[in-house]
Amino acid sequence: MATVVTAYRFALDPSPAQERALRSHAGASRFAWNWALGRCGERYAAERKWYSGAELHKLWNTAKKADPALAWWGENSKCAYQEAFRDLDRALRDFTKSRKGQRKGRRLGFPRVKKKGRCRDSFRLTGAIGCAGSTVTLPRLGAIRTHKDTGKLAARTAAGTARILSATVSRTAQRWFVSFTVAARRDSPQVHVRPGTAIGVDLGVKTLLTGVDDAGRVTAVAGSRPLSAALRRLRRASRACSRKQPGSARRRKAAARLARLHARVADVRADALHKATSALAARYETVVVEDLNVTGMISSKKLARAVSDQGFGQARRMLAYKTQRNGGTLLVADRWFPSSKLCSACGWRKPSLTLAERTFACGQCGHTDDRDVNAARNLLHLAASGADSQNACRAAVRPGNAGQAALKQEPGTAHAGQTGTATPQGTAAA
């Protein structure tokens, strides 16, 4: 039996009064962050250190009673302030770690002041949170209607197999969402129903995913028609937006439309990904995907890239918990494993491959393959070495890719009964 932390997200349908309350809470959270950032700045100037989240909470409790200008605090749940202090605490610690080189990923800047309209409207609540039917109940805000039924989560919390830890409310375009962080107990099956099966999966934009399994079967999940239509509209809206004068009313309108379309694409994509990843996790014991430097890619200017990057991270997260739920394993190839550049037949490495080249042609053995299928085959080959790596507790290297192939097991995807840590990332022996 394992406990996994998952998220449940629902679109909200608030009444006008509730919507005002949501905006007020988002404002309170922003205010608390900025207020705390100010206090931390003062202390840093004097003592070279910051306040912790708990200290900020104490300071706030004194200040809110003493300062008449803060008398409005009681209009919002006290959690909204408290959680903002916790966030700032974490941001400051992450900043310090990043500075010292103790944190992976891109370098973090110092936490900034949040300006209204310039940052995402969001806040987090803890405490008396629940859901039933088509409503969610949040502290202070009460029962808010949702667009979809929350029955599945409600049943699980009622049965005691899931517990809601917190609720993050945020606004995307004009729509409000609540995302519950849930600790769920899973009676994960010890073994997969189809032991020994494996599939390599290449994630893409137009073709959501291309897989090659151990029997050589190729599966391609094309992005659905609504997705390509939404992507087309998104591209057009993006161009239209950039043509408008910055700061103009037209620009603002175009930006709002663009944000709505982004949200729509994300929705459609998430739906399609859910279906596809559920099917994969049910059919295959081992699923191998590429590791993508998602934080590094966000800065990419190309729209298709930006959209797909969100999808990659999402697909990975879905596969991680769904494989576990089915008693399988998700293996993640090393970030530098050149899955699309290697010949899946002989292991020859193509010196360069542009995104426009849709067919892989080997310069050594003459093998040709669809680009994505070739990449998926290479990932599948890793599954074999991955099985070794799990038993031997270190990643193996596939012959022919000197110093390239290393595998890691996605944290949290260990089989039930094992510890949830990743197997040590392999030293790439040449």
Ligand SMILES: [Zn+2]
């Ligand atoms: Zn070849």
